Amino acid sequence: MDLFNADEHDLIVELMNLGVGRAASALSQLVSDEVLLSVPRLEFISVPEAQRAFHDDLPPFLAGVMQNFEGFINGRAALLFPEARSLELVNAMIGEDLSADEISELEHETLAELGNILLNHCLATLANQLKQQVQTDIPLAFNISADELPGTLNLYQGDTENTLVMLVQIDFSLRNSALRGYLAFIIDLHSADTFVTALRAYLAELL
Amino acid sequence: MPNSSELSGACLSDILDNLDCTDLLHSLDGGVLLLDARCRIIFCNRWFIRHTGFKEAALLGRTLAELYPNQLPLPLQDAIETACHQRMGRILSYQLHKRLLPLQRRSPSGELRPLHQSILIKPLSQSDLTLIQCLDITNAVKREQHLRAGERILKLERKVLELIAQGDALDNVLNEICATVEQLIPDATTAIMLLDEEQELLSIKSAPSLPQALLDSERGLDLGNSATTCIRAVQMRALAITPDVHRDDGWQDRLALATQLNIAACWAQPIVAAFDEVVGVFSCYPQRAGSPSEHERQLLQRMAHLAAIALERHRRVERIRFLAMHDPLTGLPNRSLLNEHLGRNLRRAHREGNQFALMFIDLDGFKQINDFHGHDAGDDLLSVLAGRITGQLRGTDTCARIGGDEFVVMLETVHSADAAELVADKLLTCLSTPVQRGQQQLRVSASIGIALYPDDGSSADALLTRADDAMYQAKAEGKNRWYRIR
Numbered sequence: 001m002d003l004f005n006a007d008e009h010d011l012i013v014e015l016m017n018l019g020v021g022r023a024a025s026a027l028s029q030l031v032s033d034e035v036l037l038s039v040p041r042l043e044f045i046s047v048p049e050a051q052r053a054f055h056d057d058l059p060p061f062l063a064g065v066m067q068n069f070e071g072f073i074n075g076r077a078a079l080l081f082p083e084a085r086s087l088e089l090v091n092a093m094i095g096e097d098l099s100a101d102e103i104s105e106l107e108h109e110t111l112a113e114l115g116n117i118l119l120n121h122c123l124a125t126l127a128n129q130l131k132q133q134v135q136t137d138i139p140l141a142f143n144i145s146a147d148e149l150p151g152t153l154n155l156y157q158g159d160t161e162n163t164l165v166m167l168v169q170i171d172f173s174l175r176n177s178a179l180r181g182y183l184a185f186i187i188d189l190h191s192a193d194t195f196v197t198a199l200r201a202y203l204a205e206l207l
Numbered sequence: 208m209p210n211s212s213e214l215s216g217a218c219l220s221d222i223l224d225n226l227d228c229t230d231l232l233h234s235l236d237g238g239v240l241l242l243d244a245r246c247r248i249i250f251c252n253r254w255f256i257r258h259t260g261f262k263e264a265a266l267l268g269r270t271l272a273e274l275y276p277n278q279l280p281l282p283l284q285d286a287i288e289t290a291c292h293q294r295m296g297r298i299l300s301y302q303l304h305k306r307l308l309p310l311q312r313r314s315p316s317g318e319l320r321p322l323h324q325s326i327l328i329k330p331l332s333q334s335d336l337t338l339i340q341c342l343d344i345t346n347a348v349k350r351e352q353h354l355r356a357g358e359r360i361l362k363l364e365r366k367v368l369e370l371i372a373q374g375d376a377l378d379n380v381l382n383e384i385c386a387t388v389e390q391l392i393p394d395a396t397t398a399i400m401l402l403d404e405e406q407e408l409l410s411i412k413s414a415p416s417l418p419q420a421l422l423d424s425e426r427g428l429d430l431g432n433s434a435t436t437c438i439r440a441v442q443m444r445a446l447a448i449t450p451d452v453h454r455d456d457g458w459q460d461r462l463a464l465a466t467q468l469n470i471a472a473c474w475a476q477p478i479v480a481a482f483d484e485v486v487g488v489f490s491c492y493p494q495r496a497g498s499p500s501e502h503e504r505q506l507l508q509r510m511a512h513l514a515a516i517a518l519e520r521h522r523r524v525e526r527i528r529f530l531a532m533h534d535p536l537t538g539l540p541n542r543s544l545l546n547e548h549l550g551r552n553l554r555r556a557h558r559e560g561n562q563f564a565l566m567f568i569d570l571d572g573f574k575q576i577n578d579f580h581g582h583d584a585g586d587d588l589l590s591v592l593a594g595r596i597t598g599q600l601r602g603t604d605t606c607a608r609i610g611g612d613e614f615v616v617m618l619e620t621v622h623s624a625d626a627a628e629l630v631a632d633k634l635l636t637c638l639s640t641p642v643q644r645g646q647q648q649l650r651v652s653a654s655i656g657i658a659l660y661p662d663d664g665s666s667a668d669a670l671l672t673r674a675d676d677a678m679y680q681a682k683a684e685g686k687n688r689w690y691r692i693r
Contacts, residue, residue, distance in 0.1 A: 030282065030303055067296065070332065094302045096355070104354070105347045109300035109325050120295045135294030138329045 003044060003164065003192060008199045012126075013042050016168060019125030023118045027174075030117075031093050036173040037118075043167050047155055050165035050184070058146045058182065059083070065115025065141050066153065069123050071134030072194045075163075075187040077123065078153055079115035079170075083143055085179045086111055092177035112141035118170075122183065130198040153186055162189035238310075238324075238341030246270040246291045246337075255341070258310045258322060271308070278309050286328055290337045294330040301325045301344055308341060323348040353502075356391070360506060363387040367513050377521040381413035384489075384510050384517070389416060391506055394494040396468065399478070399514055400428070400437055401487035409437055409488060417468065435461075437488045440475035444485055446504060449473040451496040471496040476507040480515045480522075489514055534608040536586055537593035545607035545615055549667045552619060556660055561620045564627035567656040567674035568596070568634065570612035571686040576649055588642050588649045595637040599630065612651075615671070624659055624691065631655050631689035639687060652687035654678050663692070 004012065017039050024037040045053060063086035066078040081089065090107045093114060116139040127134040144152055155163070168183040187195070232239045233253045241250035251266050259266070261274065271287065272279050282304055286297040299307060301323055310322040327340040367387060370380045385397040398414035410427030411417075428438055435457040440447035450472050452458040452465045458473070465471075470492040478487040489511040491499075499507065532544040540548065549565070556563050570592070577585040589612065596606045596614060603619040616634070621627045638653040656677025664670040673692060681690035 071294075090302070104351055106300070106302050106344065106351050109298065109344075110302040113298045113300040113303055116296070116298050120289075120297070124293065124295060133294075135330055135332070136296045137332075138296040138327050139298055 003189075004196065004199065007203055008196070009042075009044075011199055011203060012166075013039070015126050015129050016042055016122060018129070019122035020118070020170065022125055023121035026117050026121060027093075027114070031095070031174070033095075033175055036171075038171045039168055040171060041169040045165050045167060047160040047163050047165060050155065050167060050186075051150055053167060054146055054149050058149070060146050061143070062146055062149060063111060063141070063143050064149075064152075065112050065119070065139045067116065067119050067139045068137040069119075069134055072127060072130070072132035072198060073134065073187050073191045075185060075191070076153055077119045077136075077183065077185045079118055079181060079183055080149075081179065081181040086143075088177055089114070089172060089179060092175045095175070108141045112139045115139055115141065119183070130195075130202055132194070132198050153184065155186060163187070164189050164192060237343060238339070240271075240339040240341075242270075242287070242291055242337045242339060244291055244335040246272070246287055249336070258312060259308075275309060280304060280306055283307055283326065286326075287337070287339070290328040290330050291335075296330055297326075297328040299326045299328075301348060310341070312343065312345065320345070356502065360391065360509065363390070364509065364513065367517075371513075371517050371520055374524070377517060378413060380517040381514060382415045384514050385413055385415050388489075388491060388506060388510050392491060392493065392503055396470070396492045398490050398492075399487060400490060401478075401518070402441065402485065403427075409441065412487065436473040437475040437490050440477045440488050440490075441485050444477050444479065444483075446477075446499075446507065447475045448498050450498045453496075468492070469494050472498075474499050474503075474507060476511040478511045478515045478518065480519050486515065486518055537590050537608050539593050539597070539614070540605060540607040542607060542609045545605060545609065545617070546667065548605045548607075549617060549670075552617060553660065553665075553667060556620070557665075561660075562622065562662075563660050564616075564618040564621045564624075564630075565658045565660070565670045565674045566616040566618075566627070566631060566634070566689075567658075567671070567678040568614040568616060568638075569654050569678050569682070570638070571652040571654055571682070573612040573651050576651060580644075580647060580649065584644060584647065584649060587644055588651070591642045592638055592651075595640075596634060599633050599637060615674070621659070624657075624662075627657055627659060628689065628691070631657055635687060635689065654681035654686050655689035656681055657689055657691040659691070 020037045020039050024035050027035040027037075058080065059082040061083035062080050063083045064078050064080040066076060068076050087107060090110045093110060119139070120136055123134050123136060126132075142152060150156060155165075164187045166183075166185040166187060168185070170181050170183055172179050172181065229250075232250070235252060235254060238255040238258065239250075239252040240248055240255060243249050247268055247270050248266050249268075251263065256263055256266070259274075266274065272284055283299055286299055289295045290297055307324050307326055310324065311319045312322040314320045322343055323345040325342050325344055327342070329338045329340070330336075331338055364387075367380060367383050370383055381399045385399060388397045389395060396414070396416040398417060399412050400409045401412045402409055408427040408429055411422055414422060428435055436447045436449040436455070439457070449455040449458065452470060452473060453462065458465060472493045472495070473490060474493070475488045475490040477485045478489055480486045489507060491507060532541060532547075533539065534541045552563055555561065573585065573588075576588055589608075593606070593608065593614070596616065600606060600616065601619070605617040605619075607615050607617075609615055616630075618627060618630060634655060635653055638651065641648045641650040656674040656679070658664055658670045658673035658677060660670060663673045677690045677692045680692065681688050684690060
């Protein structure tokens with residue numbers, strides 16, 4: 001999708017990196033250990049493309065955290081992991097070396113907080129840098145199959161023509177544990193105008 | 208006409224419209240607070256009032272930071288402010304924030320315990336209010352701790368089982384079992400005590416955390432004499448508990464020791480091997496007086512069981528080793544064990560400059576016994592004669608059966624050839640003395656070849672060949688005699 005020109009796209013990548021970096025430092029502080037996060041890839045795609053990308057790129061079972069947001073852009077954001085690795089991540093976060101077979105109630109909450117911190121920082125950074133406002137709802141953690149993902153993310157809830165998906169790869173590394181996840185931002189295009197305007201204003205100020 | 212679902216839908220929305228929201232929030236089993244844009248409490252439900260101990264009037268209009276000065280964790284304060292000012296929703300999970308609000312709840316036994324919680328902070332849309340929800344997850348935390356503890360035991364158990372399976376030395380395995388329990392029951396030392404074969408004396412086999420000097424000085428507990436916790440465990444074949452050693456008669460003689468080692472209580476779990484045989488005790492000495500919890504009882508049981516498996520396996524390995532090294536009929540060492548002893552004795556004699564003797568013994572007339580009286584008679588005769596030979600020897604000497612009616616005796620040290628010849632004479636006498644078997648009288652004699660280290664050879668092979676040759680010479684010279692080739 002070429003809603004954004006190259007400069008705008010680069011700016012978004014930069015802002016996401018900034019947000020993810022802030023999330024990493026917040027997480028490091030929380031677990032008293034170094035948490036490294038990086039964003040190797042970011043792309044804007046349409047709903048059908050997202051559907052295909054989820055199907056092709058994601059493992060069959062997922063653990064995730066979803067949060068609604070509204071403000072200068074409206075939509076839903078989600079952090080997605082291979083389910084089999086999510087527990088490893090939680091264990092690394094809380095410094096446990098035991099490997100339970102199933103994710104418990106408490107681990108579900110921990111995962112929710114992890115996603116919460118990450119998504120909040122990304123959205124807040126995006127909004128703050130662009131001098132905009134955004135607010136987020138409380139996070140919801142889930143375990144689903146990849147086929148259920150579009151339903152869970154309400155991908156087809158609104159007008160698919162007017163929905164844009166920002167798919168971001170994110171690499172985690174902490175305490176000898178490394179894994180790749182995805183951030184998916186489902187953005188209502190009715191609000192994308194504000195987004196584009198804000199990006200242009202930011203870029204104009206740079207020049 | 209509206210259908211029934213439309214009707215009930217209409218009713219439902221009617222009910223919901225008229226629902227008293229405040230009443231609903233008060234009846235929730237969890238804390239609910241409403242904060243204004245400046246983080247001040249404008250509503251709190253009954254649960255919250257109950258668990259904070261504050262009066263409602265004292266809560267309203269104040270911030271949590273004001274209510275709990277210097278007690279509110281920074282991440283919580285931060286999250287509340289971010290939510291109230293910037294409208295960002297947050298969850299604070301228990302695992303990442305072990306302490307949130309300083310709330311307490313009463314345990315079933317009536318004690319006040321910290322209330323474990325997770326907190327949801329939700330900025331309400333279409334208003335500048337923020338909803339704080341506090342969930343009591345104390346029970347989930349307990350379940351989780353239980354689960355984790357179970358996993359930890361499993362992991363350690365697996366480690367011990369691996370050691371057993373790999374055939375690690377018994378001492379290592381038992382030490383590992385002790386170390387496992389000491390990890391899981393902090394501030395407790397442990398010991399594994401074993402019963403001797405007569406089942407009279409209980410002595411320490413493994414106690415990695417007790418001082419070695421103490422272990423050396425302990426002679427063991429006499430089952431007939433005292434009634435310590437460990438002995439009670441053996442006698443009752445069940446977990447014996449002394450919650451306070453200072454109030455236990457069985458411990459009066461050992462109170463000084465208990466004080467020195469900081470032992471306040473003793474829990475002893477019998478180690479029960481195959482055929483329900485109590486072979487020892489696994490004992491745990493906590494530094495605080497008290498009885499084991501259900502979880503600790505299970506742990507002691509499981510570890511005693513592991514010790515039983517390790518001991519059982521050790522016993523079997525020993526048995527197999529014995530069988531591999533001994534003659535099943537007479538119980539004497541076989542050729543392999545003889546070679547082992549001979550090799551060791553050669554090295555030692557060489558090192559210390561000793562003399563030692565080897566005697567090759569072959570029975571005269573044994574074939575006739577088998578032919579006339581049958582193999583059973585022959586076997587019985589061999590058993591009796593084997594006993595007679597060992598009866599003439601010192602404990603450090605070896606008598607091995609290396610063939611049908613062939614024995615080799617090794618006298619560990621001799622001062623002279625005469626000494627060896629004297630033993631040979633005694634052996635000739637005892638071997639030619641008739642053996643009574645029911646009505647039968649069985650009689651054989653023996654031909655003995657003697658070889659002396661170092662005069663007659665300096666290697667095992669040379670000495671054995673020399674003794675064998677000498678034995679044939681004794682046969683050739685009329686049997687029932689000894690011979691030494693000079």
